Amino acid sequence: MLKTSFIAHKRKVDGQCQLLHSHLIEVGDIASIFAKKIGAENAGKLLGLLHDFGKYSKEFQIYIKSATGEINPDEDDYVDARGMKGKVDHSTAGAQLVWRRLNRFGAGGQGELCGQILSLCIASHHSGLIDCFGMDDRAVFTERMRKPDEKVHLDECLQAADQKIIKAVEQIATVDLVKEVFGQLAQFVNFKEPSMIDYFNLGFFTRFLFSCLIDADRLNSAEFEDPARLSERLNNAAPVDWNMALERLEKHLATLTPRNYVDELRREISDNCKVNAERAQGIYTLTVPTGGGKTYASLRYALHHARHHALERIIYVIPYTSIIEQNANVIREVVERDSDVRP
Structure with missing residues (x-):
């Protein structure tokens, strides 16, 4: 042979x-x-x-x-x-x-x-x-x-x-x-x-x-x-442009006026995520109780981190399908528009 x-x-x-x-x-x-x-x-x-x-x-x-x-x-x-x-x-x-x-x-x-x-x-x-x-x-x-x-x-x-x-x-x-x-x-x-x-x-x-x-x-x-x-x-190998998603997220967060102490804590958590997004790539933890604004805070970290390090994608790994769908809908409402052109 x-x-x-x-x-x-x-x-x-x-x-x-x-x-x-x-x-x-x-x-x-x-x-x-x-x-x-x-x-x-x-x-x-x-x-x-x-x-x-x-x-x-x-x-x-x-x-x-x-x-x-x-x-x-x-x-x-x-x-x-x-x-x-x-x-x-x-x-x-x-x-x-x-x-x-x-x-x-x-x-x-x-x-x-x-x-x-x-x-x-x-x-x-x-x-x-x-x-x-x-x-x-x-x-x-x-x-x-x-x-x-x-x-x-x-x-x-x-x-x-x-x-x-x-x-x-x-x-x-x-x-x-x-x-x-x-x-x-x-x-x-x-x-x-x-x-x-x-x-x-x-x-x-x-x-x-x-x-x-x-x-x-x-x-x-x-x-x-x-x-x-x-x-x-x-x-499709060109670098991802994260700016549009970031602009939309930051604009949305700016409209969330704190109404109470919990809202102030949510903003502090979110701001900390943004500040730490430029740290070196690695494994980090975000330990926040239910209602602490983890979805927006983690998305804020992920988008800023991805742009800073010129990454290709963001991957969410969550235990339950229902939670994945809930988070996906929240993210779409912030970063997507009906007029966006999809490949």
């Missing part, structure tokens, strides 16, 4: 195949851009390069070529792809490769933790983030990293993979990558005396990298299937 015959996807509209090495490189480039927001661009690139590394196995190529009609049903290699869907493991190989290369670096388990974070992302990119330990105390992550090669095909993939991919992985998966990741983690995780918040921050960091990979993989797959999407994304 020639290296150029390894495919990742086949486009439905015209039957064109996306070569595997192209998919890995492109996903790596996109994930790197996403992960750069937290100073982990090399980690993002490595995730993209290795997320589908297991597709270099003969088992997977026979499966995908049978599924897409590249292998005729009358040929000896043909398999029942419908019955095999989801049963050919193509995510563990890359996860094992990252784990093997990184867990040996750094003192105090730094390489192990870095390797585990990246391996979890790769191993989970089709299943959702897996647990390291199961409810029955099974060491799920360890078992995955020890999954036998006859099921994972890592050695075969290392022999079959395009050398451009192998060289890129060797250049990135070094002790410098461990230093890069830990340099970012050290800003908000106290490894000497970790608290529950530190563990939460560590998990949040992992989930962010995971989302970088998932978004990059899905974007590249969708843009290969419909190239117009790629043009749309590249054409």
Whole structure:
């Protein structure tokens, strides 16, 4: 099987195949851009390069070529792809490769933790983030990293993979990558005396990298299937202009005349959010009781913070759908107008 015959996807509209090495490189480039927001661009690139590394196995190529009609049903290699869907493991190989290369670096388990974070992302990119330990105390992550090669095909993939991919992985998966990741983690995780918040921050960091990979993989797959999407994304890459939303919010807040002591407190909270919006990017808390004006105050912080740091978007994450809808309506009433032109 020639290296150029390894495919990742086949486009439905015209039957064109996306070569595997192209998919890995492109996903790596996109994930790197996403992960750069937290100073982990090399980690993002490595995730993209290795997320589908297991597709270099003969088992997977026979499966995908049978599924897409590249292998005729009358040929000896043909398999029942419908019955095999989801049963050919193509995510563990890359996860094992990252784990093997990184867990040996750094003192105090730094390489192990870095390797585990990246391996979890790769191993989970089709299943959702897996647990390291199961409810029955099974060491799920360890078992995955020890999954036998006859099921994972890592050695075969290392022999079959395009050398451009192998060289890129060797250049990135070094002790410098461990230093890069830990340099970012050290800003908000106290490894000497970790608290529950530190563990939460560590998990949040992992989930962010995971989302970088998932978004990059899905974007590249969708843009290969419909190239117009790629043009749309590249054409909409201009920096966001936050000024209009900010002007509308500030104008609205100026109309809210304090009527009592609680209103004075709301204004003080809101003003504090505005003042602190120009601080460095990081993780902050806003602890305010019900009725304290958190929706406007947090929006004020978010808009000023986004403009100050030239950010691309604001994301609200709230536990209940009803609260999300309520907050979304409040924000729309302030920053949107019926005459606004939407893309």
